[in-house]
Amino acid sequence: KAGVTQTPRYLIKTRGQQVTLSCSPISGHRSVSWYQQTPGQGLQFLFEYFSETQRNKGNFPGRFSGRQFSNSRSEMNVSTLELGDSALYLCASSLRTGDEKLFFGSGTQLSVL
Amino acid sequence: GESVGLHLPTLSVQEGDNSIINCAYSNSASDYFIWYKQESGKGPQFIIDIRSNMDKRQGQRVTVLLNKTVKHLSLQIAATQPGDSAVYFCAESLPNTGNQFYFGTGTSLTVIP
Numbered sequence: 629k630a631g632v633t634q635t636p637r638y639l640i641k642t643r644g645q646q647v648t649l650s651c652s653p654i655s656g657h658r659s660v661s662w663y664q665q666t667p668g669q670g671l672q673f674l675f676e677y678f679s680e681t682q683r684n685k686g687n688f689p690g691r692f693s694g695r696q697f698s699n700s701r702s703e704m705n706v707s708t709l710e711l712g713d714s715a716l717y718l719c720a721s722s723l724r725t726g727d728e729k730l731f732f733g734s735g736t737q738l739s740v741l
Numbered sequence: 742g743e744s745v746g747l748h749l750p751t752l753s754v755q756e757g758d759n760s761i762i763n764c765a766y767s768n769s770a771s772d773y774f775i776w777y778k779q780e781s782g783k784g785p786q787f788i789i790d791i792r793s794n795m796d797k798r799q800g801q802r803v804t805v806l807l808n809k810t811v812k813h814l815s816l817q818i819a820a821t822q823p824g825d826s827a828v829y830f831c832a833e834s835l836p837n838t839g840n841q842f843y844f845g846t847g848t849s850l851t852v853i854p
Binding site for chain 2: 659673686722725734
């Protein structure tokens with residue numbers, strides 16, 4: 629069974645631009661969560677989608693948004709990029725929502741210049 | 742200004758010895774806990790989980806202990822191998838918050854052959 633696939637693997641953007649990251653969950657998994665990982669803040673929850681609906685959202689500004697499609701694939705978007713948005717963005721999938729073990733992808737490394 | 746990274750505790754053990762990695766979690770209402778392992782360039786990998794109605798759970802070569810009185814979680818790895826070298830994170834989840842997890846800062850484990 630294929631794991632969680634995230635594309636692209638690396639991305640370089642400049643301040644003010646926007647970016648879209650993609651995540652394909654494990655087949656059959658309906659929940660997709662997004663996390664940001666930085667050396668300064670560690671792993672922080674961004675949001676979770678389940679059955680195309682945002683289940684909950686972490687403490688991030690509105691510039692961070694996401695969506696989930698009917699095939700459970702998910703995208704997250706960051707608008708008006710800031711230098712502090714440079715991070716590893718991790719997507720994780722699980723069968724259901726609520727107290728479920730998460731299966732993470734390898735992440736997208738975003739660098740904002 | 743210069744960003745300050747999280748202080749990452751480190752643990753070095755000899756190959757074949759047992760390792761114990763500790764984690765203090767923050768919320769006494771958390772009811773589900775997971776240990777993850779993250780190798781360089783990869784996303785976190787599920788190791789073992791435990792719910793708050795248990796105080797011990799065993800897996801293959803790993804044991805998780807939960808002490809709710811002092812909000813402490815530990816991961817014991819038996820007969821540590823070089824492939825166990827990685828950063829280990831504990832993560833906690835509150836009831837009814839879907840797959841939103843709060844991650845600890847991580848412990849870097851180095852296994853000396």
